[in-house]
Amino acid sequence: MxxxxxxxxxxxxxxxxxxxxxxxxxxxxxxxxxxxxxxxRIHGSEEALAELACSRLNQKSPWQILIGGLGMGYTLAAALEESGSDTQIFVSELIPAVVRWNRDHLGHLAGRPLDDPRVRVEEEDVVKTIAKRKSVWDAILLDVDNGPSGLTRESNDRLYGKFGLKASFNALRPGGVLAVWSSAVDEAFTLRLKRVGFKTEIVSVRARKSGKGSKHTIWLGVKP
Ligand SMILES: C[S@@+](CC[C@H](N)C(=O)[O-])C[C@H]1O[C@@H](n2cnc3c(N)ncnc32)[C@H](O)[C@@H]1O
Known part of the structure; x- marks a missing residue:
C-alpha cells in the first residue's frame, strides 16, 4: 500500500x-x-447537496447561491453544473490554505470550478457571510463540518443552533433553500429547522455516486 x-x-x-x-x-x-x-475518492453526497438544493428551487436560474466550505470543490462543481450562465456562486472558505490548495494541487479533481467566471471565493467564516445580507440567497449550501453533531470545530455550532438557523432563514429569499450536509441523522436539528420556519425534508444519500458507501444525511429547508 x-x-x-x-x-x-x-x-x-x-x-x-x-x-x-x-x-x-x-x-x-x-x-x-x-x-x-x-x-x-468519496464525493457523491457532497455533489448531491448541490443537486438536491437546486432541484427544490421553484424559480429558474439565474440564482444567487452561497456555499460554505470549499473543501475539494465537488459541491461547487455540482452547483455550477445545475446552474445557468447568469447564476452567481459565492463560496466562503474559512481556511486560506484550502483555497490555495484548490488552485495549486486539487483543482483538477472537480474540473477547476474556481476558474469559472460565475464563482467568487472569499476567505471568510460563512457565519459572517450569512449575517451580512438579508433576503438575497436562493440557496445556502452548508458542508463545513461533520454536521450539526460531531463537530470538528466547536464554533460551527453557531450555524446549526437556533440563532444560526434564524440567520440563514433571514438571509434567504422566499422560496430559497437551506441545504445542510451531515454524516449522521440528528432529530433535534430537524426540530430546530421546523421551529425556525423551514418546510423541512430529510434525504438519506450514499457517500458514493454508485449508490455504495456509508449513508449521509442532507436536510433541505425551504423558506416559505
Ligand atoms: C468537508 S469540507 C467541504 C467539502 C466540500 N463540500 C467538497 O465538495 O469538497 C469542509 C470545508 O469547510 C471549511 N470550513 C469549516 N468551517 C467553516 C466556516 N465556519 N466557514 C467557512 N468554511 C468552513 C473547511 O475548511 C473545509 O474546507
Whole structure:
C-alpha cells in the first residue's frame, strides 16, 4: 500500500491546531486534528447537496447561491453544473490554505470550478457571510463540518443552533433553500429547522455516486 505523504500544512484561523493536505498516488486528503475533513475518492453526497438544493428551487436560474466550505470543490462543481450562465456562486472558505490548495494541487479533481467566471471565493467564516445580507440567497449550501453533531470545530455550532438557523432563514429569499450536509441523522436539528420556519425534508444519500458507501444525511429547508 502506498503511504500517505503530507505535502502542506497550515494554521486554522481562530483555533489551536493545523490543517494538512495529504497525497497518496492520485488520492488527496484534507485533515485537521487527526480527523479527515474530505477525501477525493468519496464525493457523491457532497455533489448531491448541490443537486438536491437546486432541484427544490421553484424559480429558474439565474440564482444567487452561497456555499460554505470549499473543501475539494465537488459541491461547487455540482452547483455550477445545475446552474445557468447568469447564476452567481459565492463560496466562503474559512481556511486560506484550502483555497490555495484548490488552485495549486486539487483543482483538477472537480474540473477547476474556481476558474469559472460565475464563482467568487472569499476567505471568510460563512457565519459572517450569512449575517451580512438579508433576503438575497436562493440557496445556502452548508458542508463545513461533520454536521450539526460531531463537530470538528466547536464554533460551527453557531450555524446549526437556533440563532444560526434564524440567520440563514433571514438571509434567504422566499422560496430559497437551506441545504445542510451531515454524516449522521440528528432529530433535534430537524426540530430546530421546523421551529425556525423551514418546510423541512430529510434525504438519506450514499457517500458514493454508485449508490455504495456509508449513508449521509442532507436536510433541505425551504423558506416559505
Ligand atoms: C468537508 S469540507 C467541504 C467539502 C466540500 N463540500 C467538497 O465538495 O469538497 C469542509 C470545508 O469547510 C471549511 N470550513 C469549516 N468551517 C467553516 C466556516 N465556519 N466557514 C467557512 N468554511 C468552513 C473547511 O475548511 C473545509 O474546507
Amino acid at each position: 502506498i503511504p500517505w505523504k503530507a505535502i502542506d500544512r497550515a494554521k486554522v484561523p481562530g483555533i489551536e491546531g493545523e490543517v494538512t493536505l495529504h497525497v497518496r498516488d492520485r488520492e488527496f486528503s484534507i485533515r485537521t486534528a487527526g480527523t479527515e475533513l474530505m477525501n477525493s
